[in-house]
C-alpha cells in the first residue's frame with residue numbers, strides 16, 4: 001500500500017510525528033525527524049524516505065529502534081522498516097523506487113549565514129557539572145567577547161551531551177553583548193553542501209566572502225567531512241583566515257582530534273593550537289540537576305522527586321535521551337490526563353528502560369557488600385561463621401537472588417560452593433529480618449541503590 005490510498009497510514013504517521021516532536025524536542029525533530037517521510041507500506045515493511053544518505057545513516061544510528069517501535073505499534077501489519085534515499089519527494093503516491101532522485105540546490109540568500117540560533121539553548125539553561133565544566137568555561141570565554149586566550153575552541157563528546165547547546169549559547173550571548181556581531185552557525189554537512197553548490201555555480205568567491213566576514217564562526221559535527229578532500233581544503237583555508245583575522249572559531253566533533261580519522265593532519269594540528277575541551281557523560285548528580293531544571297521550565301508539569309530520581313538513575317546514556325524520556329512521560333500524561341507517578345513512568349518508558357537495563361552480576365554484589373560492611377571479599381566465599389561475616393554474606397546472597405536471574409544452586413556455587421538450601425535459608429532469613437530490623441532494611445535499600453546506579 002502506498003500512501004496515495006492510505007488514509008489510516010497517513011493519520012498514524014501524523015500522530016507518530018507528534019509523539020516524536022514531544023519526545024525528542026523541537027530542535028532535534030526539525031533537524032532530523034521532520035524530513036523523514038512515510039512513503040508506503042509493502043509486505044509488512046514501512047518505507048521511510050530521507051533526502052540524503054547522511055540523514056539516512058543518522059536516522060539508522062539514532063532513531064531506528066524508536067521509529068520501528070512506533071510504527072509497529074501504530075500501524076497494523078507493520079513488522080519492520082526500510083529507509084530509502086529520495087533527494088526530492090515530489091509526491092507521496094507511487095512506489096519509492098520509481099521516484100527520480102533530484103539534485104539538491106540550496107537556496108541561501110546572500111545575507112543569511114548558517115542556521116538560526118535557538119534562544120532556549122542559552123548558558124542559563126545549561127547545567128554545569130564535573131563532566132562539562134571545562135567546555136562550559138571555555139564557551140563562556142569565547143562568548144564574552146574579550147581577548148581570546150585560545151582559538152579555535154574545539155568541543156568534543158559523544159552524541160547528546162550538549163555540544164550544540166553550548167554553540168548556540170555562545171552565539172546568543174555574543175550577540176547580546178554586541179548587537180553588531182556577525183555570527184554564523186552551521187553543521188559541517190551544510191558547509192559542504194553550500195561549498196559544493198558554490199563550486200557548481202562557479203561562485204566560490206561569494207561563499208568564501210560570506211563566511212569570512214563573520215566575527216564568530218561555529219561549525220558543528222566536523223567528523224562529517226572526514227574523507228571529503230575538496231571540502232577539507234576549503235575548510236582549512238576558512239579556519240586559517242578566520243583565526244589570522246582575529247575572529248572567533250568554534251568547532252565540534254563526536255570524538256577527539258586524535259580519533260578523527262580521515263581528517264587532514266594540517267586541520268588536526270590547527271585544532272590542537274586552540275583549546276580542546278571534552279564533554280563527558282553526565283554523572284548521577286548532573287543528570288538529576290538537568291532533569292530538575294527541565295521540569296521547572298515545563299509550565300504546569302508536576303513530576304515527583306521519585307520519578308526524577310528514577311529517570312536520573314536509569315537513563316545514563318546521554319542528556320538527549322534523558323530529556324526525551326522526560327518529555328515523553330510528560331506528553332503522555334497530558335494526553336491521557338494522568339499524573340506522572342513511578343508506575344506510569346515505568347509503563348510509558350518500558351522499551352527505553354529495557355534498553356537501559358543494567359545487568360547486575362554476583363561478583364559486583366559480593367564486592368559492593370564486602371565494601372559496605374568492611375569485610376574481606378574472600379569472606380563472601382569462606383566457611384567462616386562469625387556473625388560479622390555471616391550476616392553480610394547472607395545479605396549478598398539475598399541480593400544475588402533478588403537482583404540477578406541466577407538460580408539458587410548457581411548462587412550457592414559462587415559463594416564458596418555452598419548448597420542451594422543455604423542460599424534459600426539466607427533469603428528467607430533476610431526477608432524476615434527486614435520486616436523487624438530497620439537498620440538492616442536501610443542497608444538493603446542503600447545497597448540496592450548503589451548496585452542499580
Ligand SMILES: Nc1ncnc2c1ncn2[C@@H]1O[C@H](COP(=O)(O)OP(=O)(O)OP(=O)(O)O)[C@@H](O)[C@H]1O
Pocket residue numbers: 025121125126127128132157158159160161162163164165166254290319320323
Ligand atoms: N548540561 C546540560 N544542561 C541542560 N541541557 C543539556 C545539557 N547537556 C545537554 N543538554 C540537552 O540535551 C540535548 C542534546 O544536546 P545537544 O544537541 O547539544 O547534544 P550534542 O552533543 O550536540 O549531540 P550531537 O553530537 O548528537 O549533535 C539538548 O536538548 C540540550 O539542551
